[in-house]
Each structure stands twice: as C-alpha cells, then as structure tokens.
Amino acid sequence: MHISRSSFIRAAALAAALAGAQALLSGCAVHVPHGVKPVTGFDAKRYMGTWYELARIDHSFEKDLTQVSARYSLNEDGSVSVLNRGFDSVRKEWREAEGKARFLGPTDVAALKVSFFGPFYGGYNVVSLDEDYQTSLVIGGSMDYFWILSRHKSMPEQQLDLLLQKARSFGVDLERVTKVAQ
Structure with missing residues (x-):
C-alpha cells in the first residue's frame, strides 16, 4: 500500500x-488537591441559598471586590446554579458572574467542579462545614484557591480566627488570605 x-x-x-x-x-x-478531604455526609439542599465571603486568597477575577456573595440553587438535573456578586471598589460598580457546578462523584461528598467560562472548570471542595450549615471552608482545585463563607455578613473575630487556624491545618497559606469587607 x-x-x-x-x-x-x-x-x-x-x-x-x-x-x-x-x-x-x-x-x-x-481533581481534589492532594491531601484535601471534602466533607462527607454533605446535604446539597441545606447548602443552597446565599453565602457571604468573609476571607479569600485574592485572584484577578475577584480583585478589588467587596461585599461578595454567592447564591446557590439546585437544578432538576442535580447540578447547581451559581450567582456570584461583588462590588468593585475601584470602578464603583457591581459585578456578577453566573456559573454552574457539578459534583465530581457522589452528591453526599462536597467535591464539585464549577464553570463560569464555557468548558473550563475549577474545583470547589467544601473541606469544613459546621453542623448547622452556617460556615464553610472551601478549597479550589489547588491550595491557591480558598474561601471562608458564612450565612451572615460578619462573625466574631475569635470565630473567624478559629476558622483561619482550621484552614492552616488543611495547608492554606494564611499569609495570602485577605479578609473581605462586607
């Protein structure tokens, strides 16, 4: 031939x-970062609703944002609609981003992937969640992405410090963490 x-x-x-x-x-x-264990026994329905960002590792997509919130709602197909909102303190305007999250495996394990830009996904791993679903520690697809979320716009400084220490125990570099003004 x-x-x-x-x-x-x-x-x-x-x-x-x-x-x-x-x-x-x-x-x-x-993928879930090495050494990170997402919460098991996760109840997605209880996690839905509005969360306020109290601390994060800063990135370009959140630069200069204050008053940041995320609203999650469960879709019929089991995916999660995400609406992130924050006030750009430099441009003096509100910014929003809509996305969709999907579980990486079983829905009772808080390991998800979220997309705001077409086929490109990032990790969203809830690594700590209080039993009342009021505070959440989230690590992304690497230790470069981290958030402390709360159902309330503020919390006592002592409670925030305890959450930051817990984050350190997961390997989060606290030198990179910024508190977010609500």
Whole structure:
C-alpha cells in the first residue's frame, strides 16, 4: 500500500490536532488537591441559598471586590446554579458572574467542579462545614484557591480566627488570605 506524502501530512496534522485537543481538555479536568478531604455526609439542599465571603486568597477575577456573595440553587438535573456578586471598589460598580457546578462523584461528598467560562472548570471542595450549615471552608482545585463563607455578613473575630487556624491545618497559606469587607 502506497501512502502519498500529502495524505501522510494530513494524517499527521490531524493526529497532532487531536493530541493538542486532548491535552487542552485534560487541562480542564478537575481533581481534589492532594491531601484535601471534602466533607462527607454533605446535604446539597441545606447548602443552597446565599453565602457571604468573609476571607479569600485574592485572584484577578475577584480583585478589588467587596461585599461578595454567592447564591446557590439546585437544578432538576442535580447540578447547581451559581450567582456570584461583588462590588468593585475601584470602578464603583457591581459585578456578577453566573456559573454552574457539578459534583465530581457522589452528591453526599462536597467535591464539585464549577464553570463560569464555557468548558473550563475549577474545583470547589467544601473541606469544613459546621453542623448547622452556617460556615464553610472551601478549597479550589489547588491550595491557591480558598474561601471562608458564612450565612451572615460578619462573625466574631475569635470565630473567624478559629476558622483561619482550621484552614492552616488543611495547608492554606494564611499569609495570602485577605479578609473581605462586607
């Protein structure tokens, strides 16, 4: 069997394109960071509603945002609608981002992936949650992403410090954590 040079080049280009697409898509895969254990016995229905961001590791998509909240609602297909909202203290305007989250496995394990930009997902792992579903520690797909969430816009400083110490025990670098003005 004789393969022409142009057929070989087309086949090689197709193989390279497929390999590139596979590499790009595998970069979108979401995993729980090594050593992080999401909450088990998680009740998604109890987690739904509004949470206020009290502390975070800052990133460009949240830069200069204050009064940050996240509203979660359960969809019929088991996914979670996400509406993040914050006030840009530099531009003096509200910013919103709508997304969708999906569980990585069983719905009673608080390991999810969330997307605000098409097929690109980030991790959302609830690693600590009080029994009344009032405070939550969340670590993303790596230790570079961290949030303390509360059902209330504030909490006693001592309680916040205890949550920060708990975050440290999970490996969060507290030098990078910023408190968020509500």
